[in-house]
Amino acid sequence: MARESRAVIVDDRVLHEDFVPSEVVHRHEAVNHLSETLEPLLSDARPETAFLFGPTGVGKTCIARYTVDQLREQLPSVRTAYVNCWQEYTRFRVLYSVLEAVDRAFDVHRSTPKDELFRRLSDANDQPIVAILDEVDQLEETEVLYDLHRLPHVSLVLIANREEELFASFDDRVRSRLRAGTRVQFDRYGTDELVAILEERAVQGLEPGVVDERHLRTIADAAAGDARVGIGILRSAVRRAERRGLESVTDDVLEASIPDARTAIRRKTVEQLIEHQRVLYDLIAEAGEIEPGELYAAYEEAVEDPKTNRTLRNYLTKMVHYDLIEAVGERRGRTYRLVDDE
Template identity: 40%
Template sequence: MVSYPENQIIKDARALTEHFVPSRILHRDGQLTTLRDCLMPMTHKKKMRNAFLYGPPGSGKTCISRYVCEELTAHAPGVAYVYVNCWKYPSRFKILLSVLNSLGVVLSVHRKGTPTDELLDVLRKKAKERSIVVILDEMDKVEDPSVLYDVLETENVGLILISNEETALHNVDERVRSRFASAEFIEFYRYKTDEIVDIVRDRVDWGLVPSAIKREQIESIAEHANGDARIAIDTLHVAAELAENADAARITDAHITKALPRASVLSDTKKIEMLNMHQKILYEIISAAGEVEPSDLYREYERRVRAQKAEPMVERTLRKYIDRLLTSGMVEAKGEGRWRMYAKRSGG
């Protein structure tokens, strides 16, 4: 039996993050089987069936897509997969560059000097060497949906799209919608509390030393997660760190109570880190003001951007950035027309 230092709580911190791909998937048998069936043709050097995964945050979409792709590449050495979060890389250029970087392509690029079509040419060459699965997470954050068509038109490349919204494909190019008419649409429901309990217990087995947390405490974490596995895992991670930093022998109820609001803040912090400079300024203004009218928001935005010796974005682009903050749930809109106000999300 492995022995651990006294008062050690965390055994493997990687298992306490949303990026960890577990060795088994719980409570998603139907979705797992369907996605496997989509990718199965690639094991026989045939084209996969494209897939669209949708459902609320923390319902297992990202985890399952990566799990199945890890499984695929282990059994089919001639296949590679890449994962891109479109919230972090929203432009056509950044998405293609991220795909190539994940494939091990090292390019000396300059945003204004390297044509996007040049990146596309490199992707086509890589796809001749091996089949590729591209996972585009949070695809509704894509600024130029033509990149979806770029990928779909590339020989030997399959596409998995992930979104919280079932309607995310409604606003894309007709060519993309046409190509995805034959794709597999896979719905993910919010987890039940007892399912979250099982998921957290699995992460506990991987990430914490034995007896670090009680069953009732795991149940408490699950109840507060409201069906969101990511919130539950973040809560477990924060509670474990609090206990370890306090040199405690195990996680206490007090650690969990303190971790609950921090896990929610952690979720927002991750989103903020992915914003560009202009989006962060908009978010900061709205957060500080409590409520702000669009005209006042634009005026203060311009002032702050110019103070940083930068050029403000045009109003049309700003509206797109505000829409992004709204759809992410970081801010909310109140009222309509001339009475419209923006505010930080209640409880956020």
């Protein structure tokens, strides 16, 4: 029977990847670069579109939201909209999300014409708007970027994994409008950087002494430069220790928490897949390993309104980026299979 002990978690919010800290650890160069890009807003001018590129779990979303929060401290009149294009992947959904963020979405229904949404957003020009579009490479109707770029009071911060994959999804009109934007590139965190990030989370979210630097370094090593995984392992370990009635994380608690956290992250990501992505994922899981032609054929039989092969390739690429599946071999001999939890 576990003995009673004090709670070890002070602020559970800090143990989640979407928490935006009041101060960032590392990535100061990225913050400065994005801040400089958005600086024209302070002079009532429009900044260039900002692109944040890099693999999953390297702080792109956190830095975007943190930097825009800092901007709002200097310019309280600026309004902000955060849109996750993995979930809001159509023109209607993106326009609606931005309108909702600036309190202009009243009386909008599914039958409301998209041009009416654009007109409303065009009329909402009394104050500048900064729209952060996360997972923008998941947009299926990229013309909405052309819409937003046309509005002089809307500034864009676009987040994606790779530039070449993102621009390949654009038509010529969108590509020509956005080509000149500012790029901020993010690389994987080093072990020391990740330890510092986890240490700051521990200071803010946990009682003193719950986790020591040696354990944080073990977590950082296991996370391999991915802060999302590192924070997930820390959260899993602390909760496991708390359930056991322990006042600090032990070696055996941490050892058990590493695979558990990876499984939990993967499960959460799978749950976020949209319908057609989930069909592809399930087909790969059922087959064990499958080549693209066979996968596309099985997919077309499984759905009523199949997407184009180009969209399917985009789906598969995104699932590779999120370590749900892996592509084995070169183009002609390529196959897809699920990533093992271990």
